[in-house]
Amino acid sequence: MIDLMPQKVKTSLIIPTLNRFDDLRACLNSIGKLNQSFDEIIIVEQGDIAKTKTVIADFNNLTISLYFHSVKSAAQARNIGIEKSSGNLVFFIDDDTDLDEKNYIDIAINCFKNNPKMMGLTGKIKSKSIFKKPTFGTKWLRKLYQWFIKIVNITLLYDGLKMQVLKSGINTHGVIECQKQCDIEWTQGCNMVFRKEVFDKFKFNQNFLAWSCAEDVMLSYQIYQYYGKGSLQYLADFSLIHHNSLDMNWKPIIFGLFLKQLIAISI
Template sequence: MFPGELKCLSGRVRTKISTIIPTYNRAKDLEDCLDSLFTQTVLPFEIIVIDNADNLETEKLINGKYCSNNKIPVKYIKNGKLNSANIARNIGADNSAGDLLLFLDDDVVLDPNFIEEIINVFQQHPQAAGVQGYIKNRMTSQLTNLIQKLFFLNHSLKNHNKLLPSMQDVHAYPLTEVIRCQWLMAGCTCYRKLIFDDFKFDNNLYKYCSGDDADISYRIYKTYPQSLYQTPYATLIHKISDKGRPHSKEVVTTGQVYHTYLFFKNVDQNLRNKLIFIWSRIGLIIKKIGIFVLHPSTNNISQIKYLIEAYVYCMNNVSNLKKGDIKFYTDTLRSCVKIK
């Protein structure tokens, strides 16, 4: 149980919510996200933008369009030396003044009542540590969902949220009621600030931080099992922008390295869980092969090659990953050295 309760709020009032947005080379997407915050029925107390890029594009946007607004203070922080969404989120938390911290991806667009509905859940559930919104444009085919479920990969289930031993997740889709969760998505989730006295986003993860949201939220869940919620009423669109994303091989390798690291960090190391994790990696290969069979292309065959190479890379470095030492990989990301 967390000490104290959120005071009741009503109408168009300013609340003590700090909105934290890490961003990287997505000025137009960020602008759409910020504009959706300025039209909220309940406005945030402040907006903190942490810029992971080493150019001036985002800084010019903030200092131009938003510096003189009289509705919400927008704070700009440069973090160009370490391109990490996790480090940026922790910087935002450290520089925030709100009682609640709303973390958003820079390519989301909130519906006007998003913040109001998030606050409603905190009001109705005083023990809540975190509340997640609902991405209304997230859909997969029934066949794909069945295959993903068979191999313990990401899949959807009505009103059900769970983290699998494979470090993949079950996400609630469709969602028709407020539910308790085992994990929360970092790109549309609000946490009580006091939770950051004991928990932080993992600063070891750089660039494309695959699994970062499951990591922190699942650690919170294990300590406070009844404290995480998702509401279907705080809706948003996730545009999944292509801008600012690393090249394909890096995405594949980083995903496998980080998920293996987080598996050893967060999941009980019993035989069942190890077999599930291995089975899920087999499932990923089968899925990639199936995509190639249906849609033969150079890119799809490259995806299979990258995935196999990533598995070999993880196996060659498994002793470090077991110890929680991921520096051998993140040093290559920081120095832009090609992964061999």
């Protein structure tokens, strides 16, 4: 494969959001502190766009385009962002993330330049709860899921250095985190970037609605299957903080993830 990346790289950042005004404000504030700016930031609001306009009005230092989508679907919102983007590197984050790594953009650009066959990149996600008053159910459901994943991974001897997709379609996270850089089979939706050309062939599944659980896995694994080993990479330095927003009902989500991993054991 020939490296088609020009010397001047244009970066597009896509953020789907749904009435998370405080989260979005904090996210944009962290973006404004990066050592390098995104060439364009595309926000796709699926809720109250008037309130979102008041949020982005405070960030004149950022090049932001705001779009409204009436269907509540993170997957569809990401696709709209792709259609509107003009960069040759397209970044995706969630609205409740904090880009605390000041060289976040440079790290990604350099990784693509040094790896011509790489089509997609993900990195370390530092989870940080912002639950000020967690309920008993929320707190212990999250802990239960975390311990369950560790037990399953150890029992089934998953390769801890690889994010893989099993024949069942279940994606594995692994126990041992890759400390530097390694080949993977899928990327994490709240922290990933692709060469724009992959979207000539692939898009997020439009049938995924609301939170669109695992739409990132489906898209990125298709990219991996098409371009082959080495096309997706994990780079630990390409990191951010994921706060797990207060505006999310964790109980059904975690229960769903719990069932997902439970199914993986029997397949």
